[in-house]
Amino acid sequence: MNPVTLLENLFVRKAEFDIFPVTMDDCHDMSLLHAERFYRGWDESEFHSLMNQPTAFGYAARPNNGISSLGGFVLGREAAGESEILTIAVSGRxxxxxxxxxxxxxxxxxxxxxGAETMFLEVDEGNAAAQGLYRKLGFRIVAERRGYYDLGNGRKSTALVMRLDLR
Ligand SMILES: CC(C)(COP(=O)(O)OP(=O)(O)OC[C@H]1O[C@@H](n2cnc3c(N)ncnc32)[C@H](O)[C@@H]1OP(=O)(O)O)[C@@H](O)C(=O)NCCC(=O)NCCS
Structure with missing residues (x-):
């Protein structure tokens, strides 16, 4: 356990989280968390560009002890009745x-x-945690994209396209 986590566990009220819409002020923290959880992180400017799109939306899990960092976030997009999850990450803590x-x-x-009627997302076929989450919510696999993710060192993996009907 790293020293900061150890100190928090010993002396600070354990973080509990509330869910709020994301704002531009979250871009820095989102980029840090994204880099922690993904092989190719998105930098702060990419988050700014995304958040500037009128169709984009997002939610963040903010700590209510005022000390811990962002617990997680989700970003998506909606247009003409179709929505998609662009990314979701929860801190490894x-x-x-x-x-x-x-x-x-x-x-x-x-x-x-x-008014969205469907939601789509893509997930690495090897990502059991995310697939577990999406299946529990009712998402079903509707397509596969072979060689979609770059895992580094020339390795690629398949993306599963999942869909949920919202109506
Ligand atoms: C995927 C991720 C967002 C899940 O977040 P989480 O807060 O740990 O998940 P939750 O506690 O809400 O779990 C909800 C359900 O998801 C499934 N799940 C979560 N983690 C799992 C795991 N490690 N293995 C299998 N199923 C898992 C379970 O069905 C779980 O319900 P249960 O605990 O009652 O069994 C998180 O692991 C993460 O950020 N991963 C790295 C980034 C990533 O892969 N994002 C998705 C890209 S498509």
């Missing part, structure tokens, strides 16, 4: 504590409210 689930529910509710 809070695995399997329901943050991914809560973030996805916030995104789904938002998209239903905007």
């Amino acid at each position: 809070y695995p399997r504590q329901g943050l991914g689930w809560r973030l996805m529910l916030a995104a789904l509710r938002d998209m239903r409210g905007r």
Whole structure:
């Protein structure tokens, strides 16, 4: 356990998280968390560009102890009744504590409210955690994209395209 986590566990109220819409101010923290969880992270400017798109939306899990960093976030996009999840990441410090689930529910509710009829996403065929989350929400595989993800060292992997009907 790293020293900061150890100190937090010993002396600081354990972080609990509330879910809020993301703002431009979250771009820096989102880029750090993205880099922690993905082989190719997105830098802060990529998050700024995404957030500037009028069709983009997102939710962040913010700590209510005022000390811990972002617990997780989800970003998506909606147009003409179709929505998609662009990315979701939960900090490796809070695995399997329901943050991914809560973030996805916030995104789904938002998209239903905007009138979206379907939601799509792509997931690496080797990503059991994310597939578990999406299946539990009712997503089903509708297509495969071979060689879609670059894993480094010339290795590629297949993306599964998953879909959920929102109506
Ligand atoms: C995928 C990810 C967002 C899940 O977040 P999380 O907060 O740990 O997930 P939750 O605690 O909300 O789990 C909800 C459900 O997802 C499934 N799940 C989560 N982690 C799992 C794991 N390691 N193995 C199998 N299923 C898992 C389970 O069905 C779980 O429900 P349960 O705990 O009641 O069994 C997180 O692991 C992550 O950020 N991974 C790295 C980034 C990534 O892969 N993003 C997705 C790209 S498509």
